[in-house]
Amino acid sequence: MFLRLNMAKRVLCRLGQWCSRVFAVECEPNSDPVYFGLSKNPQASLSGEQQTFEKIFGGAKSYSLHICTDDRFQRAMRYEDLKNNLISALPRGSLLDVFSFLPDVKNSLFRGFLIKDAEAIPMFHELVMGSWVNVCTYVQEEDGQWWQHLWSKSEDATEVLVDKYCLVPARMPQYHPSTLNIMGNDVFYSFGDAHKVMEKSVEIIPETKELLELVDQNLTLKRDGQFPVIVIEGLDATGKTTLTRSLTAELSAALLGSPPQCLSPWRQRFDSEPALLRRAFYAMGNYITASQIAVASQHSPVVVDRYWHSTAAYAIATAVAGKVSNLPGPGSEVYRWPSDLLRPDLVLLLTVSPEERLRRLSVRGVEKTREEAELEANHLFRTKVEQAYKRVEDPACVVVDASPPPDQVLQQVLLLIRDKCHL
Numbered sequence: 365m366f367l368r369l370n371m372a373k374r375v376l377c378r379l380g381q382w383c384s385r386v387f388a389v390e391c392e393p394n395s396d397p398v399y400f401g402l403s404k405n406p407q408a409s410l411s412g413e414q415q416t417f418e419k420i421f422g423g424a425k426s427y428s429l430h431i432c433t434d435d436r437f438q439r440a441m442r443y444e445d446l447k448n449n450l451i452s453a454l455p456r457g458s459l460l461d462v463f464s465f466l467p468d469v470k471n472s473l474f475r476g477f478l479i480k481d482a483e484a485i486p487m488f489h490e491l492v493m494g495s496w497v498n499v500c501t502y503v504q505e506e507d508g509q510w511w512q513h514l515w516s517k518s519e520d521a522t523e524v525l526v527d528k529y530c531l532v533p534a535r536m537p538q539y540h541p542s543t544l545n546i547m548g549n550d551v552f553y554s555f556g557d558a559h560k561v562m563e564k565s566v567e568i569i570p571e572t573k574e575l576l577e578l579v580d581q582n583l584t585l586k587r588d589g590q591f592p593v594i595v596i597e598g599l600d601a602t603g604k605t606t607l608t609r610s611l612t613a614e615l616s617a618a619l620l621g622s623p624p625q626c627l628s629p630w631r632q633r634f635d636s637e638p639a640l641l642r643r644a645f646y647a648m649g650n651y652i653t654a655s656q657i658a659v660a661s662q663h664s665p666v667v668v669d670r671y672w673h674s675t676a677a678y679a680i681a682t683a684v685a686g687k688v689s690n691l692p693g694p695g696s697e698v699y700r701w702p703s704d705l706l707r708p709d710l711v712l713l714l715t716v717s718p719e720e721r722l723r724r725l726s727v728r729g730v731e732k733t734r735e736e737a738e739l740e741a742n743h744l745f746r747t748k749v750e751q752a753y754k755r756v757e758d759p760a761c762v763v764v765d766a767s768p769p770p771d772q773v774l775q776q777v778l779l780l781i782r783d784k785c786h787l
């Protein structure tokens with residue numbers, strides 16, 4: 365028995381600070397999560413607090429699974445795997461997002477799931493035996509208090525209860541927990557960091573090797589060109605393609621885009637990978653486009669269809685759970701421009717009403733990426749993307765009302781360009 369617990373305790377030490385962690389259960393996308401902390405001893409609590417726990421953990425058994433590894437690559441891969449397994453095995457509505465974190469401590473977030481009202485969960489034994497997920501069950505004792513039971517692996521490879529903690533209410537932190545890991549997991553602020561993730565991804569996508577060779581052979585990060593560089597941004601179907609084409613003709617400019625054409629063979633593959641890889645792919649795309657801009661802007665003005673604003677805005681909006689107000693506020697470091705990425709002279713954000721965007725989407729009717737399909741269905745997500753666009757800094761974007769007919773939008777944009785870029 366001593367040996368069994370000893371091993372389990374070692375597991376606990378490796379997790380460190382478990383007891384100082386705060387947990388956030390996302391019950392509804394449009395309301396604040398329920399926060400709770402852990403205590404070794406029962407604490408006097410208000411009946412309302414116990415009722416909240418009852419609402420979340422009551423019914424049949426509840427389980428929580430938390431991916432606990434500091435390795436961002438492992439964390440991303442394991443999380444996606446677990447999510448896909450749980451979604452395919454459990455009834456709809458029984459799975460909630462749970463965040464475990466150290467309040468306001470960057471990179472302390474472990475994402476996980478709460479499985480409500482289930483007698484048993486798929487893979488319980490395998491999950492407990494693994495070293496990368498913390499499996500907890502929730503139990504109400506006779507005095508009415510709710511406890512978290514933490515399970516681990518014993519010497520003889522059976523599940524053992526290693527510790528139990530009383531649930532106590534916790535204060536809402538200043539920053540929503542889903543914002544804590546954005547930098548370096550969802551958004552990359554240097555070529556080197558995105559490159560590191562791409563190098564790791566060769567292990568699971570061998571074709572990435574060719575992509576890296578292409579990048580390593582062709583990249584110039586210095587901008588020598590004197591001609592202006594104008595980026596056109598916006599949600600899908602806001603009119604970027606239409607405008608960039610007419611603008612290019614009007615200014616006798618070069619037309620580029622991010623991700624660049626040369627990444628097309630890999631795009632679909634990366635779109636179906638976990639966020640860490642997908643975002644590193646688009647970040648890499650910006651550096652290749654930057655290299656193309658550096659060359660093209662020596663000869664003519666350059667118009668760019670999507671660039672860094674898109675990469676950052678979609679990544680931040682996807683990473684941040686729940687309400688629009690959960691986004692990091694204006695001025696947050698998550699919106700800063702990577703210091704080694706070529707800066708354009710002007711970034712224009714095309715906006716149209718949701719109704720007009722849907723009308724344009726239906727007229728066009730082409731194949732959608734998963735993220736675009738989500739955008740269409742999800743007003744909350746769309747609002748978060750647009751807000752994140754507007755918060756990216758240095759250069760910030762200039763908002764353009766793109767609802768008038770194409771030639772009027774073009775004239776409006778030409779005026780802006782003449783004013784800001786002296787063309």
Ligand SMILES: Nc1ncnc2c1ncn2[C@@H]1O[C@H](COP(=O)(O)OP(=O)(O)OP(=O)(O)O)[C@@H](O)[C@H]1O
Pocket residue numbers: 598599600601602603604605606607724725727728766767768769770771773
């Ligand atoms: N100013 C406009 N008024 C009315 N319709 C427009 C306007 N601009 C573009 N459209 C139409 O809206 C649809 C979407 O336009 P477009 O392809 O230019 O958008 P986009 O922003 O490039 O989309 P995506 O990012 O998904 O490629 C097209 O059918 C286009 O003809």
Ligand SMILES: Nc1ccn([C@@H]2O[C@H](COP(=O)(O)O)[C@@H](O)[C@H]2O)c(=O)n1
Pocket residue numbers: 600622623646649650670671672674675676678679733735736
């Ligand atoms: N610079 C970019 C460009 C695009 N993305 C991602 O691609 C999707 C939209 O691109 P479309 O070509 O279909 O308009 C969207 O999901 C973005 O996440 C990006 O990240 N960075």
